[in-house]
Amino acid sequence: MTFRKIIVGLVLLLAGCQTLPPPQSARQPADQQLDVPFIAQEKYQCGPAALGMMLQWNSLPGDAEALVDEVWLPERKGSLGIELMAAGRARGLLAYPVNRPEALFSELQAGHPVLILQNLALKRWPRWHFAVVTGYRDGGDRLILHSGTRETTTSHWNRFIRTWARADYWGMVLLPAGELPASARPGPLLHALAPQKKDALRHWQTAVSRFPNDGKLHFAYANALWQAGRKADALKAFEKTVTLAPTLAPAWNNLAYARLDQGHREAAREAVCRARTLAPDDANIDGSVAEITDGTGCP
Template identity: 75%
Template sequence: MPLPRMRGGRVAAALLLGLLLAACQTVPPPQEAEHPPQQYLDVPFIAQDAYQCGPAALGMMLQWNRLPGDKEALVDEVWLPERKGALGIELKAAGRARGLLAYPVQSPDALFAEVQAGHPVLVLQNLALPQWPMWHYAVVIGYRDGGERIVLHSGTKQATTSHWNRFLRTWARAEYWGFVLLPAGELPASVRPEPLLRALAPMQKDTLAHWQAAVARFPDSGRLRFGLANALWAAERHDAARDAYERTVTLAPELAPAWNNLAYARRDAGDRDGARQAVCRAHALAPDSGNVADSVEEITGGEGC
């Protein structure tokens, strides 16, 4: 099963941790796990059938969100018979298709932050060796003893516990791949602007409340504000969208697509001079963009900038 590649600092940190684990040395849980020393989330349990841990784990995450999570129906949606498994990208896509935010959780600190915030985390583990992997999806639903024991719904076992270092080894072999699924308006405890933008960008359904929450949390992010403006425009809230585009180009004046869309918003409001200024600014920032060139032609009536 292909996995996302690690980049930059994640590679170095993972290699260092991997060396420690390979040497049979223990790695303590993050200090925040001591406050509180235990946490347990009420997450519905679905036992997996053979090789179908992906649909079962996804079903638990959906049911926790109070959505239908029938395992048999999910098998048809995300399980690949030729691989005898499910790809992580398909699990995330299934969540997004239901209007949920699929946000990555890729470190021990983030894992504990989410569980402490009341968010279960779907994780990928390699239960065997790197050379002969045995991929497995489980749902982290809590911890105890200051993080020394992790509580999971895993396979056919409900609320089973694993020693922290054993769990960490299996998670590390899967490059710390995991994610939360959250409803509109709720953000992860470990949220950061750029990963949030990447998590929101592929969403097609019920996005407005997600973008509103993102901008409320990071009001100075021009790129998130641009996403909100687009969602407002799609919802036909054109006045609010125009205001959001105006704010976007103030926060991120280098963002050519925002100037391009602002041109249409201004034209829609009857401001033809302002529309021309905006599209010409977009063209100056992205002179090789065919999309912007088409906008210049349309907005200026063929006169150009």
């Protein structure tokens, strides 16, 4: 096959890719642009530059050169998304995934820039690139990005969605404690907050405020209270958890210890025995039963 035919074939392949139209939600409002600091990338270092912009938007230090050693992998000549998320968490920010077009526009409309990964070439021969989406125009027909060395550049939706899709729609927002993504859902939020160390308790408090009827989020909140030494508050949160998720055996197990800590020995026995009934094969709960019942076991 000649070089000319190869080029023509690639053009036809790209032209034939199916695309998705912008979500209807992008029409209201039809235009949105956020004020996000711009950092031009150096060489291959789009990851540190994109992360630096997100950090500066959060009023945190975000010098790209200072971030290189933290998130840039010389052997790959690039960064990994997991490294960028970890860097955000280390600074007390919630790193929440944005992996749907609807979620992308929801975050922009809520005033949150979105750091995304693109593949600017083909699946087989990828060219990875991190950028920050800062807005859109014309009902979503054009996206506005800080990308590479270009500030507030625009990309037609069809091109953008193809490059984003080839990176499996990887994206994230970085938000401070006390603020949640507009597109947040309980399951992904639980997963996103699980590795959080800095400001974890404040993040969990915000999560249960948004989703007051989710038992698993309440369980995580109760555990965070316990780890923070707020044991009386943790007891209340564990009690709330088992009303919301009565079949969650680990919650009953931890409730038993919280009750025991507050001097409620018989109530602690009842809770650990409920955990044992729900999870009869759990070795950890077997140990709790032996400890809390002084070896007498459950009826």
